[in-house]
Amino acid sequence: MTGSMKSLLQDGVRRHQAGDLAAAQRCYEAVLAQQPDQPDALHLLGLLADHHGDHLRAIDLIGRAIAQVPDQAEWHGNLATALLAAGRPADAEVSYKRAVTLDPRYVEGHYNLANLLRGRGDAAAAAAEFEIALALQPGHVPARNNLAMLLWEDLGDTAAAGRHFRLLLALAPNAASVHMNYGLFRLSAGAYAEGWVEYEWRWRNEEYDERDWGLGLPRWDGAALKGGGLLLWGEQGVGDQILYGTMLRDAAARSGARVAVAVDPRLVDLFRRSLAPHGITVVARGTPIDAAAQCPFGSLGRWLRREAGDFAAGGIDLVADETRRTALRARYQAMAGDRRLVGLSWRSTNRRIGVDKSIPVHDLLPALRQPGIQWISLQYGDCAEDLAALRGAGIAIHDDPAIDGFRDLDGFAAQVAALDDVVTVSNTTVHVAGGLGVPCRLLLPAGRGRLWYWPVSGNICPWYRSVRITRQTQAGDWTAALAAAIGP
Missing domain, CATH: 1.25.40.10 (Tetratricopeptide repeat domain)
Incomplete structure (x- = not known):
């Protein structure tokens, strides 16, 4: 050179x-x-x-x-x-x-x-x-x-x-x-x-890209407010907002204030129907609110869930649209006859650990052959290939084209509420079922893919009373977990 x-x-x-x-x-x-x-x-x-x-x-x-x-x-x-x-x-x-x-x-x-x-x-x-x-x-x-x-x-x-x-x-x-x-x-x-x-350090972490929806208001310190309202706003995904939403009624009671809840627009109707009877206003995130303080959902636990016993305080008790729920159940029962209506979701779209939480469709087949069940697909996203594989193997599974589980969460909640049971991996489905109180069996992986809020042992979920947990006994092998969750 x-x-x-x-x-x-x-x-x-x-x-x-x-x-x-x-x-x-x-x-x-x-x-x-x-x-x-x-x-x-x-x-x-x-x-x-x-x-x-x-x-x-x-x-x-x-x-x-x-x-x-x-x-x-x-x-x-x-x-x-x-x-x-x-x-x-x-x-x-x-x-x-x-x-x-x-x-x-x-x-x-x-x-x-x-x-x-x-x-x-x-x-x-x-x-x-x-x-x-x-x-x-x-x-x-x-x-x-x-x-x-x-x-x-x-x-x-x-x-x-x-x-x-x-x-x-x-x-x-x-x-x-x-x-x-x-x-x-x-x-x-x-x-x-x-x-x-x-x-709380998440707010200083550059990789935590959640927007601050607190409208510049002072952060609530968990104490009773002597004047003005309290804005509670949802962070992260819709499933997380439902999970943290189990603390909203407790927060309202603790603050003694007029409470407004701001959530993802897809959750507004569902949350409004569920929380309005408790005097809580629900709006889409970013809506101007007259309040004295604010708190993101994920920070409520600092004041309201400090020990295991605090989880008995209450839940969110979601309320589905009764007209849609009734119509969906009637339609599904006409199709199923005397078979039980069981919702099924087998995939997660989480970018980091979705693959670890999901069940390959061919692994589902032995357990889904359980008699007396009409399966209703609750899987959101493009799953046409998986559904074709299940039907090709003789599994009776219905995918309702009238329900968009990603965009129409109020319709999705009505669909879940119309069912007898739900079997799902860790995704939005379990939060909707748990929030509604629908019996739900949650399938968790043995290794990577178990999110922090699911307990490390036992089958009881502290966040949702209707959810029961079944775990893999060996990473990558869903056979025993599926049999335990779906068996007679």
Whole structure:
């Protein structure tokens, strides 16, 4: 490389590090204009392409750099990251493993490989890679955080997870994501008083992208209000809003104030019908409200669910549209004859752990052949292929085209209320059934995929009186759980 090209490349690196990516790109391209196979410029330009979301170009550029210099561990790691972003996890795994083979002390390589392995369900191998990364760099906060989460969520080793969380809190006392995760960990263990306090750190966590719907009002401190109203607003998904909504009537009683509840627009009719008889106003989030204080739903537990006994205080007691419920039940009974009407939902669309919570349709078949049942699909989203597979196997399952379980939640609630029972994985369906008081059997995975609010043992759900829990006995095998939940 000539002196001028070296200077141009160095200038590009300086601009890259300073965040002037457009100028850095011009420098790298200028180098390649003179020497098309210059490996450093290819690699760095590939990093920029990956940053801008052009993963295929990144793969090409970094791959060409590696062809020139095959022994740079970090380059293989960066190629793996681009491959993973491009939807090629198997190829990414090969590249990450090549990276840590070339340089066993490459911390980020072990860390990224661990995340990939966890994503594809190999928790033991992922834990080993996290441990290697931490042996090399004990202060690597993301690696220790992800290992703690893996030990808790995937392997159920709460003692080891707790040790790592405590180390994290000492290492990074101001890390909002660590406090938030620790809060969920403690809530899952039933340590509610501590857990809710730690969970408040979610509002400082940049990865928690929930909008603040509190209208700029002062935060409620859990005490009785001497004047003015109280705005309680729903955060997270509609299922979470129903779950936290079990505390709304208690909050109204505790505050002694005029209470307004703001929720996802899809929940307004259902919540209004259920809460108006208790003197609670329900509006869509963002509606101007005259109030003295506000509180997000997920913060109510700090004042109202501090110990296990507090869960006996009450629920949300959702009320379905009786006209729609009656019409749906009559229609379904005419179709089913003397068979019981049982709703079924088998998939979760959760982006992070939906696959872990869902049941493959072929695993459903043996249990669904139970006689005397007319199955009613409560599965929202595009499930035409699954339904065809069930019907092709002789399963009597009805999918009602008049009900849109995603957009028309009031109609969905009427549908659930029209049934005798519900069998579902952990998704919105269980919250609707539990909120309505419809008998519901909840199927939970043995490893990753059990959300913090479902208890770690026993079949009783503290949030919903009508929900009973059945768990996998072995991760990935739903046979016994389905038989237990659906059996006679």
